[in-house]
Amino acid sequence: MGSNSTTSYSKLSAAMAANSLYNDTNTASGASDADPQIFTVSYVANYQSANLVVGGNTQISSGVTVDSAAGVTSGHVSFGTNDSALRVAGYRYTVKTPDGKTYATLSSALAGTTGLYDNTNNATNSDAAPQTYTVEYAAITQTAEVVVAETEDEYSGQVLETVTGDTGAALGIKLTDATLQSMEMTQGYTYYVTVKHADDSLVTDEAGNVIRYATLDEAIAANNSFDAVDENADHSGIKQFILNPVPSY
Structure with a gap:
C-alpha cells in the first residue's frame, strides 16, 4: 500500500505489483524521506x-x-x-489433552497452555487437524454381600459371602440355596430374600412394594450386577441380598 492508499491485498506480491513505483515526495539530496x-x-x-470425546475401554460408550468448540x-x-x-x-474419569498430558478434571485440562488452540494453517472455517x-x-x-437379616438369634446380621468387582459387572456370588439348606442356621427355618441397593434403597415392584424373592438364586438372577455408586457418598455402598428367616411349623 502506498502512503496515501487504503487498499488491502491478500498477498504482499499483489500489493507490490499495484504499488511498484516510489512516490514523488520532494526530498532534498542526502535527506531522509519525510x-x-x-x-x-x-x-x-x-x-x-x-x-471432546470419550475414550478408554469401559461400559461408557467409547469414541x-x-x-465440539471452535475459535482461533x-x-x-x-x-x-x-x-x-x-x-x-x-x-471416575480423567481428561487427556492433545499433547498427551492427563488431568483429573476438564477444567484443569483447559487451564494454561494445554487449553489453547493450536496453529494449524486453515484457509477456511474448516480445521484440517482439530484438537x-x-x-x-x-x-x-463395588461390593455386594449375602447377609442374614437382623434377628434375635446368633446369626443376626451375619455376612455369609462378600464379592467385589467393577461397576456393572456380574456379581459372581457362589452361595446358592442348595448350600444354604445344608447349613445349620437354616434348620427349622425357611426364608425369603430382599435386595438392598448400594444406595440403601430396597428393590421394589412398579407399585413401590418391596419384592420378596422366594429363593436366593432367584434374587441373584434378577439383580446380578454390581451397582453404580460413587466413592465416599452418603450411603453404605454395599449391595445386599438379605436372608429373612421364617420359622417352620
Whole structure:
C-alpha cells in the first residue's frame, strides 16, 4: 500500500505489483524521506477447532463425541460441557489433552497452555487437524454381600459371602440355596430374600412394594450386577441380598 492508499491485498506480491513505483515526495539530496511509503502487514488468526470425546475401554460408550468448540489460533478452548456433566455414577474419569498430558478434571485440562488452540494453517472455517480432548472413564470397585437379616438369634446380621468387582459387572456370588439348606442356621427355618441397593434403597415392584424373592438364586438372577455408586457418598455402598428367616411349623 502506498502512503496515501487504503487498499488491502491478500498477498504482499499483489500489493507490490499495484504499488511498484516510489512516490514523488520532494526530498532534498542526502535527506531522509519525510513521507515514506509504508506497506503494513496485518495478521489474522486462523480458524481452529477442538473435540471432546470419550475414550478408554469401559461400559461408557467409547469414541462418542461429547462436545465440539471452535475459535482461533492461540485462543482459549471453551466447551459447553463442564465437569458436572461428565460425572457418571460408579465411575471416575480423567481428561487427556492433545499433547498427551492427563488431568483429573476438564477444567484443569483447559487451564494454561494445554487449553489453547493450536496453529494449524486453515484457509477456511474448516480445521484440517482439530484438537482432541479425551475423557477416559474407569469403573469404581463395588461390593455386594449375602447377609442374614437382623434377628434375635446368633446369626443376626451375619455376612455369609462378600464379592467385589467393577461397576456393572456380574456379581459372581457362589452361595446358592442348595448350600444354604445344608447349613445349620437354616434348620427349622425357611426364608425369603430382599435386595438392598448400594444406595440403601430396597428393590421394589412398579407399585413401590418391596419384592420378596422366594429363593436366593432367584434374587441373584434378577439383580446380578454390581451397582453404580460413587466413592465416599452418603450411603453404605454395599449391595445386599438379605436372608429373612421364617420359622417352620
